[in-house]
Amino acid sequence: SQWGEENLQALSIQEGEDVTMNCSYKTYTTVVHWYRQDSGRGPALIILIRSNEREKRSGRLRATLDTSSQSSSLSITAAQCEDTAVYFCATASSSFSKLVFGQGTSLSVVP
């Protein structure tokens, strides 16, 4: 889980495997953003899930949101080497779209 952890989490999987990253957030939110950051680049939004969507899919990505437990997950099916990146969940404060990011999960997909 990204929140509450002191350090960036690291996962290493083989190509073709499935992987799930979890995120628990502390304050009430109606949306969770999942961002991906490649080495040396800024974060980029990959999927956004709202409180009225328990699940959202985009290609090989699947995000879930459970507002009762204040948690979200991001799954990647059949991971590929190009999925290697750091993945962050973020909640948006109602105050002028301030994004609050989790610590992130560094995913490494090896051949």
Place this chain on the structure above:
Amino acid sequence: DPKIIQKPKYLVAVTGSEKILICEQYLGHNAMYWYRQSAKKPLEFMFSYSYQKLMDNQTASSRFQPQSSKKNHLDLQITALKPDDSATYFCASSQDCQGNYAEQFFGPGTRLTVL
């Protein structure tokens, strides 16, 4: 072509000096932001601007001053630099500043090292 330009990409400064980080966005957005990412912390929100007006400031120190000379510019002036200021600073923008669903687009960042 890059839609959000940050200059410089790398910056080395000495303690006590002053630097300006440049950000320009060509997405036609009305809201711009600054975030900081240091080695052992997650991305931290610093400022948000909408139509060149400061909307939110989560930076405790007045040494960090955003400057918006044009709608698509939001520079960050940092004075009296300290080694703890070493981090990568990201500029971001979104169509507007209201609501929780606005996608924010991030620039490539400026990596600042203070010696």
